[in-house]
Amino acid sequence: MNPIAGHPGTAAGTVAVVASRIRLEEKALLDALSRRAVDSEVVDDRSIVYRVGAPRPRWRAVLNRSLSATRRLEVSRWCAAVGVPVLNTPETVALCDNKIATAFALDRARVPTPDTVVSLAPSSGGRAADEVGYPAVVKPVNGSWGRGLARVGDRETAETLFGLRDQLASPSQKLTCVQEFVPGRDLRVLVVGGSAVAAMARESDDWVRNVALGSTAVPRRLDDSLVELAERSAAAVGGGVLGVDLLETDDGRLFVLEVNSAVEFRGLGEANPGVSVADAIVDHLLRETVS
Known part of the structure; x- marks a missing residue:
């Protein structure tokens, strides 16, 4: 179904599992809800249509399992706006899905992290790597599953990598976190x-x-x-x-x-x-x- 806000199709007390794909994890979550006699509904995040200002869906809560970082944030933002409890909150999703924001949050909490330097343009990436020292780990600001990670051993390699990043289309892809490489x-x-x-x-x-x-x-x-x-x-x-x-x-x-x-x-x-x-x-x- 397309869960338009205020649509009467969902029953009070139902937990919505919003997902891009039903993997082993989503099946396990649905089984856990079933064992507790809790009604659940699977909602494809790509099917969601809602009217701003409309009443909330009649869901008890939402488990946000969207694979897309963009849709994941918007699902949580919508739920928070209409008062449906959601895991995770939009504030948490926004912090975790941006490595710069995460770095600041961990630093404020005095959590030990590898030395981290941010460059806002590929032209300054070499200087960021120099500050961290070599070998250095170059990370995209957004991304998961290890995609886009690179370990560079010297300034020449770093400059080559940042030159390639300069060709990427999205401005956010040109932002970079450079971290100290910590063996462990x-x-x-x-x-x-x-x-x-x-x-x-x-x-x-x-x-x-x-x-x-x-x-x-x-x-x-x-x-x-x-x-x-x-x-x-x-x-x-x-x-x-x-x-x-x-x-x-x-x-x-x-x-x-x-x-x-x-x-x-x-x-x-x-x-x-x-x-x-x-x-x-x-x-x-x-x-x-x-x-």
């Missing part, structure tokens, strides 16, 4: 409603270790230092359902790389078979909403 173990911690639920390490021969790119997920114990840092990082961007990405060095130091608002949790679940991530998310949503 790649970790992901899921934080739901302010509490760390589970963690994993991602192992790969490549330095980019996203599970979506083929890395192997293995369990990681949630010790006190990891819990404290992950929960503080999640709070820094407004809380909700969040994936905190960290690096753990050989001497035990932890650095936060990113906080993700569009959490894929298949790998985390496989690494932690005793933890139901979908149940944790749904229980949090139901605690925070009223039928």
